[in-house]
Amino acid sequence: QQPVQSPQAVILREGEDAVINCSSSKALYSVHWYRQKHGEAPVFLMILLKGGEQKGHDKISASFNEKKQQSSLYLTASQLSYSGTYFCGTEYSNDMRFGAGTRLTVKP
C-alpha cells in the first residue's frame, strides 16, 4: 500500500516556508523523498532510515517519526527552483511505494 501525502498542492511566494507530510498505515522502515520537475525524472533528495532521524541539506530537511508512521519534509525560505512535485516513498524488501505527490509552486 502506498503512503498518503498531504497537501496535494501548495502555492508559495519566494521566501515562504512549506511542510509536506507523508503517512502510512503500515510500519515504516525507511522513508525516501524525491522531487520531480516537469518533463524530468524524479531526483533523490534524502532518505531516513530510522525513527527519530532528521536530515537536511541546504534549506530542505526532513524528519521521521517511526511511532506515528509518518515523515515530514520541510522547505524553508523557498526558492523558485524548489517548484516541482514532491514524492515520499516507503521501501520494504525491494518494494518501493510512492505517495501520490505534492505539487509545489513557488512564485516570485
Place this chain on the structure above:
Amino acid sequence: DTAVSQTPKYLVTQMGNDKSIKCEQNLGHDTMYWYKQDSKKFLKIMFSYNNKELIINETVPNRFSPKSPDKAHLNLHINSLELGDSAVYFCASSPRDRAFTFGSGTRLTVV
C-alpha cells in the same frame, strides 16, 4: 556517463502493436524497477528485480513482460498495446536501503 539509461525516450505506436523499452544501469546496483507514471503523476510500481530475480510483480497485465538478462539490464516488452498503456515508464535502480536513481523515462503514446 549516464547512470540509468532508457531507450527510446519517445514511443508512438498503434493499438495492437508490440513494443520494447530497454534499460541499463552502470552503477552496480543489485535491484532494478519499472514504474508507470500516469497523467495524474502517480508513480505505480510494476516490477522489481534483484540480481536478475523477479521480486515484485504488481498486478500488471500479462501483456507486460520484463526480462533481466543480467543485473545491469532490465527490459520491458509490451504485447498488444492498448490506449490505456499510454504513460511515462521509468526504470530505476538502487542498492539496498539507498537512493533510487531513475532513468529519464520513456513516453509511450498509443494511438
